[in-house]
Amino acid sequence: MIRTAHRAVALGLAVLLLAAAPLRAGGDFDRLWSALGLGDLIGVMQDEGLGQTEALAYDYLSFPPGEAWAALSRRIYDRDRMEQAMRLSFAEALGEAPVDDLVDFFESPLGRRIVTAELEMRKEFLDPAVEEEARRRAATATPDTGRIGLIDDYIAVNDLIEFNVMGALNSNYHFYLGMAEGGALEMTEEDMVTHVWSQEEMTRADTSNWLRAFLLAAYDPLSDEELREYIKLSGTDEGQRLNRALFLGFERMYDDIYHALGLAVADQMDTQEL
Secondary structure (H helix, E strand, O other), X not given: OOOOOOOOOOOOOOOOOOOOOOOOOOHHHHHHHHHOOHHHHHHHHHHHHHHHHHHHHHHHOOOOOOHHHHHHHHXXXXXXXXXXXXXXXXXXXXXXXXXXXXXXXXXXXXXXXXXXXXXHHHHHOOOHHHHHHHHHHHHHOOHHHOHHHHHHHHHHHOOHHHHHHHHHHHHHHHHHHHHHHOOOOOOOHHHHHHHHHXXXXXXXXXXXXXXXXXXXXXXXXXXXXHHHHHHHHHOOHHHHHHHHHHHHHHHHHHHHHHHHHHHHHHHHHHHHHO
């Protein structure tokens, strides 16, 4: 179910501005949300973001980040706000088509094992040493093992590299927009687009490496047959619709996050100059 590596160059935070629109709630949508473990996943994303904001401050600010930056980070990486934003965007992207088959799969023993395995590995990846070892293992995997071939099939059927690269580049663009609006960056939108696209090759390579490392580690408890069953589901119309909806949901959430991050960095830069 994990659909976002989101290895953007600028990783961030935000005050999430929620549109005044009704959430699709009740029935199978709530069951699908729960079965996919999206609330727990957003909690991990919150931890990821809070861990990254300090490093980001060192990259952009003249002085070490203080309590004001830490408080802003905690306020902006608010789990409830992130979850509301994702629910709104995910529901809108998913539409009104039935999700019965998806609910049945992810509420099944195999579906629950997949979601749990992904979530637990995402938590483990908060430790840089774990991620580094997973990357090393993936880099040395050979096609004759069979498993790496299945991982690549899963990545391909869900178009994970392309979706993640586009999401990362879009987020970086919104980050620069925020910095420009905050007066910390003098750059036209055309220049921003050019600069963002200059990161495409690096982002694509890192995304590919991260996905292979993460999925190889996360799906280690699954048998080849179980992984093939999951790949088969991903290739169905329902699986493809879910994949697109997840990406659109997270992309919109992150676009707001990175735009607000740019504004926050600009504000802190201005404060430090006073």
